[in-house]
Amino acid sequence: MSAPSRRPSYAAVLRVPHARRTFLAALLGRLSYGTAPLALMLAVTRATGSYAVAGVVMALFGAFGVLLSPYRAALVDRYGPRRALTPMALLYAGLLAALAMVSRQPGASAVVLGATAAVTGACAPPLGPAMRTVWGELVGDRRLLQRAYSLDGVAEELLYVTGPLLVGVVIGVASPTVGVLLGALLVSAGTLAFVGSPAVAAVRPAGRPKSGPSTAGSLPRGPLVQPVVVVAGLGLSLAALDLLVVAFAAARDQGDDTVAWVLAALAAGSAVGGLLNGAVDWRLPARLRLPLLAACLGLTVAAAGLAPGTGTLALAAALTGLFVAPTLITAYLIADEAAPPGFRTRAGAWVNTAFNAGSSTGAATAGLLVERLPLGVCFAAAGTVALAAALVAALAGTRRGGRTPVRTTASPSSTEVRLL
Structure with a gap:
């Protein structure tokens, strides 16, 4: 843990041992969330020729990702980031690749696309919450943690701006399915680099939760x-x-x-x-x-x-x-x-x-x-x-x-x- 700083700064955050490496790896993986959804929507629209179908597919993708987020996070708490995030990221990347393959063909089945999108969203690794957990382990001074969270939040905002721009560049020279594959590559590479950090290794799994507020999926109280x-x-x-x-x-x-x-x-x-x-x-x-x-x-x-x-x-x-x-x-x-x-x-x-x-x-x-x-x-x-x-x-x-x-x-x- 870092020692308290009298005047903590953003530079001080990045000077914490292993912070820069871990943060950049997490950002690389999280960039997938700024690229994959837009690329997937464009790919499905082209494959089906229907905005309605594309809307339903993306709604399923987003809904399952949001509703199951606390359960995926519970797995990270219980088993630790390394054991939980790695299979999630690889499965999520594999399903994105499957979506890219299915949406390559004109007239792709809306049912297949919707079902695959729902399962894909359900497997999205919670890299943002996991990174904030690591910040809490890395940084001991609460003022420095405030700066770490601020840096994290601003970087996340920029990811959701640069992600669509990156998709625009990709589809300018290739098809939207390549953008979906890019999202799969980003999340797998970023997650593997993230869990390989010594800072992530230091986060100890909590084990099986007891009854009470830490139960998986329980409502906040x-x-x-x-x-x-x-x-x-x-x-x-x-x-x-x-x-x-x-x-x-x-x-x-x-x-x-x-x-x-x-x-x-x-x-x-x-x-x-x-x-x-x-x-x-x-x-x-x-x-x-x-x-x-x-x-x-x-x-x-x-x-x-x-x-x-x-x-x-x-x-x-x-x-x-x-x-x-x-x-x-x-x-x-x-x-x-x-x-x-x-x-x-x-x-x-x-x-x-x-x-x-x-x-x-x-x-x-x-x-x-x-x-x-x-x-x-x-x-x-x-x-x-x-x-x-x-x-x-x-x-x-x-x-x-x-x-x-x-x-x-x-x-x-x-x-x-x-x-x-």
């Missing part, structure tokens, strides 16, 4: 409820915002390039916010900071509906983005601190699951509202969801007085206030 509720509200608000930006541009007869610029401003704001979050030595406990960040995000989403034009909307989106990464990073920190022994990877996976579930709900709900209500009211409704989640989180944080159970070497069940 106690201190884990606060970050899960906030992140679900965050996902719902942001997914709704994406669709509302499309409706905003369409109402002004503007093209997809306008939407791309507004969403790029949101992503850029999130990256800046994540870096700033890691650079600040917070004195407010994370459990009290989380609802404040969520409330600020909700207010900026609601205010975006007052934008008179796309330029102002892009500015509002950038301001909203400033609170996206900090909210997620703070939620991950709380989940890591609150996780009982043997539950750390699952705690992070539940935060991921909450965000993805909220995103799915937000997209569907916004699609219904935008056809029935004025656009400004829809923006306000999207912001209100984040505000409501912030209120629930604030009440939970107040009851606990900002205290979060954390693990210590002497007594894993002791509690103390950590000022991050």
